[in-house]
Amino acid sequence: ETGVTQSPTHLIKTRGQQVTLRCSSQSGHNTVSWYQQALGQGPQFIFQYYREEENGRGNFPPRFSGLQFPNYSSELNVNALELDDSALYLCAFRTGGTDTQYFGPGTRLTVL
Amino acid sequence: EDKVVQSPLSLVVHEGDTVTLNCSYEVTNFRSLLWYKQEKKAPTFLFMLTSSGIEKKSGRLSSILDKKELSSILNITATQTGDSAIYLCAFNTNAGKSTFGDGTTLTVKP
Numbered sequence: 086e087t088g089v090t091q092s093p094t095h096l097i098k099t100r101g102q103q104v105t106l107r108c109s110s111q112s113g114h115n116t117v118s119w120y121q122q123a124l125g126q127g128p129q130f131i132f133q134y135y136r137e138e139e140n141g142r143g144n145f146p147p148r149f150s151g152l153q154f155p156n157y158s159s160e161l162n163v164n165a166l167e168l169d170d171s172a173l174y175l176c177a178f179r180t181g182g183t184d185t186q187y188f189g190p191g192t193r194l195t196v197l
Numbered sequence: 198e199d200k201v202v203q204s205p206l207s208l209v210v211h212e213g214d215t216v217t218l219n220c221s222y223e224v225t226n227f228r229s230l231l232w233y234k235q236e237k238k239a240p241t242f243l244f245m246l247t248s249s250g251i252e253k254k255s256g257r258l259s260s261i262l263d264k265k266e267l268s269s270i271l272n273i274t275a276t277q278t279g280d281s282a283i284y285l286c287a288f289n290t291n292a293g294k295s296t297f298g299d300g301t302t303l304t305v306k307p
Contacts, residue, residue, distance in 0.1 A: 120297075129297070130297075184229045188240045
């Protein structure tokens with residue numbers, strides 16, 4: 086057990102809708118990253134937050150946005166959902182300056 | 198663009214076999230290479246490698262990094278059915294970004 090939780094576990098949306106995914110950690114790690122994992126592929130880096138600010142971003146459009154809260158928990162928001170957004174969304178925590186990440190179980194998003 | 202390539206894409210072996218999984222990378226500002234095991238959803242951490250030629254070992258699993266060849270291998274000896282999973286390799290840059298490969302799917306048959 087990594088102590089990282091994500092909600093919801095599964096979600097079904099339709100094209101054009103908006104979604105918010107949540108992630109929290111019991112361990113007090115202060116850096117959180119979000120990843121998109123399509124079937125048969127490795128996790129793709131979306132962005133990273135440290136001290137409530139985004140400090141790294143992958144090749145994802147602005148309709149993917151996030152927040153980090155003072156207790157280090159985080160949200161991923163996706164607007165104007167597209168079919169290709171269907172994937173497993175993983176969050177991972179680490180302590181700033183270290184590289185080992187602790188992943189949550191993911192949210193499976195299906196866009197119809 | 199930073200890139201990680203893992204091989205083979207999939208592998209089927211029998212219990213007791215030894216397997217070697219490969220990871221090669223092209224990256225600027227390399228800081229570390231990590232191996233993860235993904236069984237159902239959450240990848241779980243196996244090893245972190247930063248220095249060439251130093252083997253990390255945990256039970257039947259071991260891994261080593263070759264910075265000159267820009268590659269790493271993960272060895273699993275005396276495989277068990279519980280080793281069946283996707284094995285992911287990822288590197289971190291000095292900017293803190295992680296890039297993952299697409300993984301090797303290992304199936305261990307009884």
